[in-house]
Amino acid sequence: xxxxxxxxxxxPVDEHFCPQCSRLLALGRHGDYFTFLGLPRKLVIDANxxxxxxxxxxxxxxxxxxxxxxxxxxxxxxxxxSYLNDAYRALRNPVSRIExxxxxxxxxxxxSDEGTAKVPPSLLEEVFALNEELDEIRELRESGTxxxxxxxxxxxxxxxxxxxxxxxxxxxxxxxxxWDSQEVAPAPEKRATLDALRERLxxxxxxxxxxxxxxxxxxxxxxx
Amino acid sequence: MGxxxxxxxxxxxxxxxxxENGRPVVLRDERGDALVPSVVSIDEDGTIFVGRxxxxxxxxxxxxxxxxxxxxxxxxxxxxxxxxxxxxFRVSGETGGVVRIGVADREFTPPExxxxxxxxLKHRAEEHxxxxxxxxxxxxxxxxxxxxxxxxxxxxxxxxxxRLAGLEVLRIINEPTAASLAYGLxxxxxxxxxxxxxxxxxxxISILKVEDGVFQVLSTNGDTHLGGDDIDRLLVEMVLSEVGxxxxxxxxxxxxxxxxxxxxxxxxxxxxxxxxxxxxxxxxRIEPSPAVRMGYRKRITRAEFDLLIHPLxxxxxxxxxxxxxxxxxxxxxIDEAVLVGGSTRIxxxxxxxxxxxxxxxxxxxxxxxxxxxxxxVQADILISGRREMLLLDVTPLSLGIETMGxxxxxxxxxxxxxxxxxxxxxxxxxxxxxxxxxHVLQGERELAADCRSLAHLHLKGIPPMVAGLPxxxxxxxxxxxxxxxxSARELRTGVEQAVEVKPSYGLTDQxxxxxxxxxxxxxxxxxxxxLLIDARNEAESVIQATEKVLRRSETEGVASExxxxxxxxxxxxxxxxxxxxxxxxxxxxIQEKTHALNHATQHLxxxxxxxxxxxxLAGRNIKDV
Numbered sequence: 001x002x003x004x005x006x007x008x009x010x011x012p013v014d015e016h017f018c019p020q021c022s023r024l025l026a027l028g029r030h031g032d033y034f035t036f037l038g039l040p041r042k043l044v045i046d047a048n049x050x051x052x053x054x055x056x057x058x059x060x061x062x063x064x065x066x067x068x069x070x071x072x073x074x075x076x077x078x079x080x081x082s083y084l085n086d087a088y089r090a091l092r093n094p095v096s097r098i099e100x101x102x103x104x105x106x107x108x109x110x111x112s113d114e115g116t117a118k119v120p121p122s123l124l125e126e127v128f129a130l131n132e133e134l135d136e137i138r139e140l141r142e143s144g145t146x147x148x149x150x151x152x153x154x155x156x157x158x159x160x161x162x163x164x165x166x167x168x169x170x171x172x173x174x175x176x177x178x179w180d181s182q183e184v185a186p187a188p189e190k191r192a193t194l195d196a197l198r199e200r201l202x203x204x205x206x207x208x209x210x211x212x213x214x215x216x217x218x219x220x221x222x223x224x
Numbered sequence: 225m226g227x228x229x230x231x232x233x234x235x236x237x238x239x240x241x242x243x244e245n246g247r248p249v250v251l252r253d254e255r256g257d258a259l260v261p262s263v264v265s266i267d268e269d270g271t272i273f274v275g276r277x278x279x280x281x282x283x284x285x286x287x288x289x290x291x292x293x294x295x296x297x298x299x300x301x302x303x304x305x306x307x308x309x310x311x312x313f314r315v316s317g318e319t320g321g322v323v324r325i326g327v328a329d330r331e332f333t334p335p336e337x338x339x340x341x342x343x344x345l346k347h348r349a350e351e352h353x354x355x356x357x358x359x360x361x362x363x364x365x366x367x368x369x370x371x372x373x374x375x376x377x378x379x380x381x382x383x384x385x386x387r388l389a390g391l392e393v394l395r396i397i398n399e400p401t402a403a404s405l406a407y408g409l410x411x412x413x414x415x416x417x418x419x420x421x422x423x424x425x426x427x428x429i430s431i432l433k434v435e436d437g438v439f440q441v442l443s444t445n446g447d448t449h450l451g452g453d454d455i456d457r458l459l460v461e462m463v464l465s466e467v468g469x470x471x472x473x474x475x476x477x478x479x480x481x482x483x484x485x486x487x488x489x490x491x492x493x494x495x496x497x498x499x500x501x502x503x504x505x506x507x508x509r510i511e512p513s514p515a516v517r518m519g520y521r522k523r524i525t526r527a528e529f530d531l532l533i534h535p536l537x538x539x540x541x542x543x544x545x546x547x548x549x550x551x552x553x554x555x556x557x558i559d560e561a562v563l564v565g566g567s568t569r570i571x572x573x574x575x576x577x578x579x580x581x582x583x584x585x586x587x588x589x590x591x592x593x594x595x596x597x598x599x600x601v602q603a604d605i606l607i608s609g610r611r612e613m614l615l616l617d618v619t620p621l622s623l624g625i626e627t628m629g630x631x632x633x634x635x636x637x638x639x640x641x642x643x644x645x646x647x648x649x650x651x652x653x654x655x656x657x658x659x660x661x662x663h664v665l666q667g668e669r670e671l672a673a674d675c676r677s678l679a680h681l682h683l684k685g686i687p688p689m690v691a692g693l694p695x696x697x698x699x700x701x702x703x704x705x706x707x708x709x710x711s712a713r714e715l716r717t718g719v720e721q722a723v724e725v726k727p728s729y730g731l732t733d734q735x736x737x738x739x740x741x742x743x744x745x746x747x748x749x750x751x752x753x754x755l756l757i758d759a760r761n762e763a764e765s766v767i768q769a770t771e772k773v774l775r776r777s778e779t780e781g782v783a784s785e786x787x788x789x790x791x792x793x794x795x796x797x798x799x800x801x802x803x804x805x806x807x808x809x810x811x812x813x814i815q816e817k818t819h820a821l822n823h824a825t826q827h828l829x830x831x832x833x834x835x836x837x838x839x840x841l842a843g844r845n846i847k848d849v
Contacts, residue, residue: 055435055436055438055440058438058614058616059438059611059614062614062616062704063643063703063704064395064602064605064606064614064615064704065609065611067394067606067607067609068607068609078643078701078703078704079645081643081704082643082644082645082701083645085640085641085642085643085644086640086644086645088641089640089641
């Protein structure tokens with residue numbers, strides 16, 4: 001429950017305005033972007049719907065419209081607008097949307113730092129092959145091999161990683177759809193989906209790092 | 225409550241606008257001129273001149289004038305050395321501190337100089353409201369525009385300037401966004417628009433999505449050091465190199481780069497630049513004068529001009545591409561491109577923008593005035609609470625803090641809609657540590673050394689605990705002005721932490737406070753100076769009018785008819801008494817003697833009037849007959 005700082009009435013945590021005096025409520029310790037935007041906790045979101053809600057709420061909260069209000073309401077406007085903008089940014093992007101879902105479902109963060117430490121088992125083979133190839137290319141570059149040859153080898157090395165990434169994107173989409181269909185499923189099943197989503201995200205970060213290391217070598221080749 | 229205005233505080237020119245009867249109007253002087261040149265000139269006796277008068281003085285007393293001060297706002301000396309070389313005023317400052325501008329024996333910070341310009345705009349607006357017969361004509365609040373790509377320090381400096389000018393700054397808004405608001409007034413349609421804003425000193429590109437009256441900025445990019453000034457400088461350098469050559473063998477010695485020489489050349493090349501927006505060929509023409517003894521003439525074609533400035537204009541294209549990429553768009557997704565800023569009158573600029581976006585850019589509204597109009601509209605939204613329109617802008621640069629090894633950890637990424645907030649957890653490194661230092665930066669680079677230092681924060685009063693135990697949550701809040709504030713709280717104890725902020729390139733609150741007090745003292749002196757000037761001018765015009773009538777009565781041989789015996793002597797005495805008073809600075813004495821002269825000439829004025837009327841009637845009679 002939130003307490004209205006104007007009239008003292010109680011309000012549910014997902015309310016924006018006090019049901020009693022209709023003043024803008026202070027933000028409190030809100031942690032859920034879906035609820036804040038009035039959306040179900042689902043991963044497939046209609047982008048237009050998200051934008052419409054963002055615009056509508058912006059029109060309700062924006063500090064522009066609270067210029068003449070009390071200091072309490074002005075602060076509430078600033079906090080709610082900031083939170084709205086954060087929520088919109090996080091939910092607009094499918095990956096940060098999954099990250100947010102994992103966070104509010106109580107799973108540990110899937111941010112890159114933790115992901116890069118150890119190689120995900122499913123990627124061991126690719127990583128091993130790529131690192132070897134990159135080492136060789138680096139040596140060839142340093143001994144002055146012609147850039148065109150190196151570029152061709154880099155393209156060849158990139159192909160399987162790109163394929164992996166596409167596969168992952170598909171898996172993320174499938175898992176997202178599964179999560180959305182599990183509204184009334186037993187908790188362990190939902191948890192399994194979340195765990196799988198988290199694993200895919202960690203792998204995805206790792207794959208992106210691999211692609212980045214290929215791009216660094218491409219740049220090194222280009223600059224001679 | 226006083227009046228509210230919108231202000232475009234530009235590098236070259238500034239404007240003020242307001243909303244009247246629901247329509248935005250740009251406020252003009254008696255000559256219909258909306259532009260107030262952003263030039264400040266400080267007289268020997270400390271009198272401040274702003275605008276056209278200051279611009280005139282720039283030619284006669286270049287070392288007493290300051291222009292393009294916007295380029296110095298929120299910057300350090302190390303940023304502006306390149307500019308300082310060709311400017312007539314002294315620019316100094318310690319490395320890693322606020323720039324100081326020296327005029328004669330006085331020193332000013334850039335916000336103080338900007339405040340003089342803002343005061344002039346405030347004065348112009350107050351005159352306007354007074355003439356409208358408004359009882360309460362004081363202007364006390366304003367929306368001021370800044371380049372979208374201005375960082376926190378530059379925005380804060382602008383807000384400080386507003387405060388120093390006695391204005392409550394309702395909001396700092398971005399120039400391209402303001403322009404889109406002005407354009408959106410007529411066509412309340414939807415779509416994706418690109419605003420290309422090339423002004424006197426800065427370049428901005430903003431990509432916006434407009435729907436249901438919400439103007440949502442998707443991305444922005446730019447260069448706060450690229451504009452018409454740079455074009456002028458290229459041309460000045462070109463002429464200087466040739467004038468220098470011509471002079472090397474000439475008698476009289478080289479004029480070098482004396483301020484007067486540069487200012488004379490600058491005016492000539494600006495005229496040529498303007499010409500080339502309309503015609504294919506013109507002449508850079510400098511008449512021989514003490515400043516440029518030999519004079520100078522050179523024909524220049526638009527093709528030659530384009531070739532010279534192409535690299536500069538080219539520099540605007542990369543930010544455009546970056547803004548598109550950040551918005552996740554391709555050039556073909558842009559429904560409309562809008563041109564803002566005086567430099568977009570240059571045909572080459574229009575051509576390159578058209579090529580980039582694949583469509584003819586809009587320029588229906590006056591590119592000099594459109595930003596001020598948008599600012600006035602935004603000011604009206606803020607005070608009226610009308611909700612038809614809403615601007616949602618973004619922060620142009622990522623905000624971060626320095627971590628171990630000088631690496632920047634980003635807390636709020638660029639192009640986040642503002643207001644935006646971010647949190648970061650800190651703890652202590654040694655037992656019973658009660659303070660933590662945090663270095664806040666803005667920029668996109670990985671290393672702190674490559675980003676813009678905003679401030680050093682010092683968290684104080686952390687409850688003594690074992691190292692690593694405190695959980696200090698630092699909250700970074702960027703408000704709707706794009707300006708940062710910081711608060712901190714130790715979560716275990718719930719104790720709110722004091723945060724000491726030492727801005728890297730800004731003024732502390734205490735410094736602004738001190739300047740404010742000084743400016744009040746000066747404001748009185750400035751006001752007194754203005755009244756004194758007015759009184760002298762009034763006296764001068766009465767003397768001139770009297771002398772003219774006396775001369776005419778002599779030449780027409782009617783003096784004895786108009787003047788009573790002894791009257792001429794009485795008038796002559798009144799004139800010499802007034803002239804004596806005008807040498808001094810006693811305004812009351814000047815006014816008193818002016819009054820006395822008026823009184824002494826009353827009979828003469830009536831007699832002259834009667835005679836003129838008689839003659840006119842007589843003339844008509846003759847003609848009628």
